[in-house]
Amino acid sequence: MDELRAWAAACRGIRKTYRTATESVSALDDVTVDIPRARVTVVVGPSGSGKSSLLRLLACIDSPDDGEVVIAGQRVDRLRARARRRLRQRQVAYLFQRPGENLLPYLDAVAQIRLAAALRGAPASEEDALELLGRLGLRERADHHPAQLSGGEQQRLAVACGVVGDPALVVADEPTAELDTASAERVLVAVRDLAAAGVGFVISSHDPRVMAIADGFVRLDQGRVVAA
Amino acid sequence: MSAQPQSAGGFAGTELVKRFRRGAETVSALNGVDLRVDSGEFVALVGPSGSGKSTLLALLCGWETADEGELAYLGQLANRAPDGFGWRDLALVPQALGLVADLSLADNVLLPARLSGTLASDEPRARSLMTAVGVDHVADRHPHQASLGEQQRIAVARALLLRPAVLLADEPTAHQDRGHANRLLDAVTDAAREGSAVLIATHDETAWGRADRVLSMRDGVVTEGVPS
Secondary structure, eight states: OGGGGGEEEEEEEEEEEEEOSSOEEEEEEEEEEEEETTSEEEEEOOTTSSHHHHHHHHTTSSOOSEEEEEETTEEOTTSOHHHHHHHHHHHEEEEOSSGGGGSOTTSOHHHHHHHHHHHTTOOOOHHHHHHHHHHTTOGGGTTOOGGGSOHHHHHHHHHHHHHTTOOSEEEEESTTTTSOHHHHHHHHHHHHHHHHTTOEEEEEOOOHHHHTTOSEEEEEETTEEOOO | OOOOOTTOOOEEEEEEEEEEEETTEEEEEEEEEEEEEOTTOEEEEEOOTTSSHHHHHHHHHTSSOOSEEEEEEOGGGTTOOGGGOOTTTEEEEOTTOOOOTTSOHHHHHTHHHHHHTOHHHHHHHHHHHHHHTTOGGGTTSOGGGSOHHHHHHHHHHHHHTTOOSEEEEESTTTTOOHHHHHHHHHHHHHHHHTTOEEEEEOOOHHHHHHSSEEEEEETTEEEESSOO
């Protein structure tokens, strides 16, 4: 287990099968991956290859049928729901594809960041929040609500909320899919900079702009990790 | 639940105009809206989809600014900009609800108190509101463990918690059966009787009957009375 503590997250031999009324679908089959801290790991593969299933396990939204999932050095696959939720709240941020879904419509940018920090048990002052907004080029947007921000600005704010309070892992599902090129690039510059500070990013994407900032890749095909 | 809102006051809009660019086209969402809602009034805003209701609510929250016309807040909110309003000044029930996934439903109701540092003193009122709208039995659950109707009732209780001077709600009974819709309307009526200025956008004809006044909206214009 000790070797796993160095990773933001790790999976060992995980299997996940979804059952419908008429069939069983193997979403992940003996998947082993390491997600390092301070790096951007991009999960690639065709539709239906298991990307979203892997992200859901890493985000502690779902549990594997078999195998180990370790987040910030703690084995999570055997935790009860409440303990898993507590660990997720402290150590994992999840970014949805649609920028608006990552934010609360009634809070301004500073309040969004301060709430995210408080929920991680690491309160941030207004100055901390403003400093983080400044790093993301959103300093002038401090008192704006999501409806007043562009999609790209919303997603950068979501990234800020994701990293505040020092979680181990930020999981992002196609975070640039709904953004134009200029907006996507600004989001990715933010991801790149913030990863360098220590958090591990794991991102599923088909977007070449995302692949360009990757430190490493996990390639999935039919639920299995395949060589590059 | 007898205390007055801490900063009683309504709002008045005169000749409000709001236009949006949609590609090469300019769309007029608000075409000279006049409206006034005073402290103690419960007003229902009705109109077909696309008539401008959500734009008007966004304007009243300060998320949008009018291209023409004047919007003034009244009473103790006078001469203040909505950007600086807290939950005691203006509370919103957005259509998207905006519950925090990592908080229990009870903690979601208490979110405004947490943000304003009055958690302990507002807990009894939170419990009483949850009982009033019929969500006390799910207090310890998280949003994903509750029905959409229960989540919506939580969002209404959250908005009422700090006795806001202005309460805005976008289709607050949309996911309710008749019994629960009536309990929500009771809670909203109580808020008005205690001094809040209440404006709810609604398709619910029962709500029209419960309101002190009905405003109809069509093609970006507001008229007094139910739609013909």
